Amino acid sequence: xxxxxxxxxxxxxxxxxxxxxxxxxxxxxxxxxxxxxxxxxxxxxxxxxxxxxxxxxxxxxxxxxxxxxxxxxxxxxxxxxxxxxxxxxxxxxxxxxxxxxxxxxxxxxxxxxxxxxxxxxxxxxxxxxxxxxxxxxxxxxxxxxxxxxxxxxxxxxxxxxxxxxxxxxxxxxxxxxxxxxxxxxxxxxxxxxxxxxxxxxxxxxxxxxxxxxxxxxxxxxxxxxxxxxxxxxxxxxxxxxxxxxxxxxxxxxxxxxxxxxxxxxxxxxxxxxxxxxxxxxxxxxxxxxxxxxxxxxxxxxxxxxxxxxxxxxxxxxxxxxxxxxxxxxxxxxxxxxxxxxxxxxxxxxxxxxxxxxxxxxxxxxxxxxxxxxxxxxxxxxxxxxxxxxxxxxxxxxxxxxxxxxxxxxxxxxxxxxxxxxxxxxxxxxxxxxxxxxxxxxxxxxx
Ligand SMILES: [Zn+2]
Ligand SMILES: [Zn+2]
Ligand SMILES: [Zn+2]
Ligand SMILES: [Zn+2]
Numbered sequence: 001x002x003x004x005x006x007x008x009x010x011x012x013x014x015x016x017x018x019x020x021x022x023x024x025x026x027x028x029x030x031x032x033x034x035x036x037x038x039x040x041x042x043x044x045x046x047x048x049x050x051x052x053x054x055x056x057x058x059x060x061x062x063x064x065x066x067x068x069x070x071x072x073x074x075x076x077x078x079x080x081x082x083x084x085x086x087x088x089x090x091x092x093x094x095x096x097x098x099x100x101x102x103x104x105x106x107x108x109x110x111x112x113x114x115x116x117x118x119x120x121x122x123x124x125x126x127x128x129x130x131x132x133x134x135x136x137x138x139x140x141x142x143x144x145x146x147x148x149x150x151x152x153x154x155x156x157x158x159x160x161x162x163x164x165x166x167x168x169x170x171x172x173x174x175x176x177x178x179x180x181x182x183x184x185x186x187x188x189x190x191x192x193x194x195x196x197x198x199x200x201x202x203x204x205x206x207x208x209x210x211x212x213x214x215x216x217x218x219x220x221x222x223x224x225x226x227x228x229x230x231x232x233x234x235x236x237x238x239x240x241x242x243x244x245x246x247x248x249x250x251x252x253x254x255x256x257x258x259x260x261x262x263x264x265x266x267x268x269x270x271x272x273x274x275x276x277x278x279x280x281x282x283x284x285x286x287x288x289x290x291x292x293x294x295x296x297x298x299x300x301x302x303x304x305x306x307x308x309x310x311x312x313x314x315x316x317x318x319x320x321x322x323x324x325x326x327x328x329x330x331x332x333x334x335x336x337x338x339x340x341x342x343x344x345x346x347x348x349x350x351x352x353x354x355x356x357x358x359x360x361x362x363x364x365x366x367x368x369x370x371x372x373x374x375x376x377x378x379x380x381x382x383x384x385x386x387x388x389x390x391x392x393x394x395x396x397x398x399x400x401x402x403x404x405x406x407x408x409x410x411x412x413x414x415x416x417x418x419x420x421x422x423x424x425x426x427x428x429x430x431x432x433x434x435x436x437x438x439x440x441x442x443x444x445x446x
Contacts, residue, residue: 002027003288005246011312012145014248014287021282024410024422027255028288029275030241033140034088036119037072037237039103039111041225046075047090048083049269050223050237055262068095082268087119087126087134093198094118101192110185116216116238117189117209121202128201140242144215147311149176175213182210218310219245221274223261224428233428236261241274249310250289251302251318252385252393254282256407257290258427277409279397294405295398299323317385325387396438399426408433 001018002025008014021027035050045052047066056062056075063073064080072090074080083089090098097118103111120141126134175182186206193203204212220238227233247255255276263271276290293305299322306314399406406428414422421435 005243008248008287011248013246014289015243015246017282017284017286017288020284021278021288023278023280024412024414025278026412027276027278027282028244028247029273030244031269032239032272032274033137033242034116034119034123034240035223035237035269035272036112036115038108038235039115040108041234041236042072042115045225045236046079047072048074048079048086049272050239050261051075051079051271052226052236052262055226066090066095068092069099071098078268087122087131088137089119091122093122093125093196093202096196097121097192097198100195101188103188106184106188110181112238113185113213114188114192116220117185117204117212118192120212121189121193121198121204124204125199125202128199141212141215141240144219144240144245146211146215147218149210149214175210175217177207177210179210182206182213185209185213216240221257223259226262227429239272239274244274244276247276247288247290249292249306249312249314250316251291251295251314252316252390253289253291253295254279254286255288255290256397256409256427258409258425277412279407279409291407295407296394296405299325318390321385321387321390395442399429399431400433400441401426401429401431404429404431406431 002021003015004018005013005015008016015028017027035048037045037047037050044054053063053073053075062076064075064077065073066080074083074090084091087093098115101114101118103114106114120138123134123138123141127138183206186204186209189204189209216238220240221244222235223237223239225234225236244257255278257274257276259272259274261271276288282288292310293302297305299319303314303319306312397408399408404426406426408424408426410422411425411432420437421439423432423434424438425432
């Protein structure tokens, strides 16, 4: 066993390395407990496995439309059949709820929330009918951490710039049982349940709706669509994964998440597994951490997102160090604001890549940095980190492609000591760069 679950001091459970893990190793690989589409883009992706229709070899020819609603489709007959038999997918019960629901006046975020809630209702009905697999999945969802509701004064309704998706007050603060948004969704849900003739077992109370939405907001992984020709990147849906939901956040993480939704599946929904690859060597006993958002985000943005969307204050070594920086030192990050807004609209982006031009490293640190680069990560993250380390970390692990905002991680299964060093792959655009190329870029940027 590569990892083990145990208490992480001050932040609930966490995942820890059970033995030394090498750079590029797949630390964790998991199938989804539940997948649901982003409402606004649902027509372009398989409603069972979220595969993009335009990634199919024979393209539209192999898309199977839902035989009941005709509004969504599946990437093939296998997914259509699997969905029909899966109460947590676009099964007949969920299809009826969607068709029966009045979605008028709801934004994409709210409609997407209903996609999630319909699947939960359908799972509940299946549990009542004796489906033990549905019971296990629902139990996993209801055992996810649900961060506390924020006091109304911090509500995202106001100036919160981090609102993503369909805009308008997403984040934990809007998912409380007392909020207008939740009561509205609960009302629409009840109407749909009644109109679709669903039994009482499927129903959810308003508290339950709020709890489910908060658990989902804090634990669901936004699955990105491939970049559009105009470079705009949208979200295709959300996946809830059991073990990965225990990965805690650090602003200098040691793993990055990779998915392959558009790769040819080698089994039912195999394309919907996510894997987490080690960015660098991880000693036994160290906590495995991911970043819940793109690495180059400035301190204020990261703190706000952690607080509002995940319900905790980030006090990681990077945040502690950056809190001591003067405005001038942080300036290189904020001049990318425009890029960040674009990216945020897509729900998953960042401050326009850490281009070498933005580095605030100094020439005399170059040598030391390059050595650090070769062994980056060896520096214990529990200790203090210095500005040069943070800077180097961003240069090394943030994808250099403009507008990508992805994270580079070594490819798994590479022979140790290969010439040119390990090959790194971007988890967003798939771009690759070798260690040697990175060092050459560092040199050139000096
Ligand atoms: Zn599919
Ligand atoms: Zn349908
Ligand atoms: Zn932090
Ligand atoms: Zn990239």
